[in-house]
Amino acid sequence: MQTGRVESRDMTLAGNGVAIPVGFNPQVISAQKSYGQIYDLVNVIKTDHGNPIKMVFDDDVTNGLVPVTVGTSQGEVDPVITGVTLQVDNFSTGVVKIDNGFLSDAGFDLAAWLQDKFLKRFYRGASNLILAGDAGSVASLTGAYNTALTFTSATVNTLKYIDFATAIGTLDPAYQSNAAFAMSNATLGVVLGMSDSNGRPLFLPDYGDASGGFVGRILGYPVKLVTQLPGVATGNVPVLFGDFKEAYTFRQQNPGIGILRLNEIFAAGYETGFVGFARVGGVVTDAGTHPLVSITIK
Structure with missing residues (x-):
């Protein structure tokens, strides 16, 4: 201490x-370790129950105006309607057992300390689930977009300026107003050394107030740190670009993390237990026009 x-x-x-x-x-x-910004990037909904929620996808982007022939009835032109069901799974922080003597003699606000530990476990776990998914009700964001709208880097085993330009050119402009680049700190380290043919740096750091949640910009778009994304290596997908709130919805049942104090079960060992429980789920919300672009390293 x-x-x-x-x-x-x-x-x-x-x-x-x-x-x-x-x-x-x-x-x-x-000890400190970042769990990244993916939880803040995606769409998060909070519900008072864990009942299934139907999410409807509407894809009408190919339809417009059709010529009219007088005296002829118009044909049916329906939007493509699909959907997914957003459910929740049960998760735990694991039990923390504390000596009852230490509870009395700790000398600091142990309750606040434990609450902080469990909150960090929740956000760390939620962030990992969003990226990797589970075998149940939490879909993997990266698993979906590794096979959706992806392209391969121009150069073997590295990123180049052209890859970021291609990502911007690949994403539909409808999603670009709220788009951001997501990458790990290790990938950002690679990007920091990159420049265009005139020697101008690709990455422009945020020298002002960073409270907006980004560390800088690439070609005008915010850069968010997502620590769970892999580094730059052949076969990896180290960079995602697009509108994450349109691409993925994460659901949590209020209050997010519920903490229980277990007074009796460990009493014979002169200990008190604490455990947190959460009910969360997640779905990829790609209605058909791909809000995210992923870069695969050649």
């Missing part, structure tokens, strides 16, 4: 006789 800053010189005696400054609050130094 690393002690916090002490503002008072007054002392009190702890149970072991060691003098401790009044107002002393030990700090918990936690």
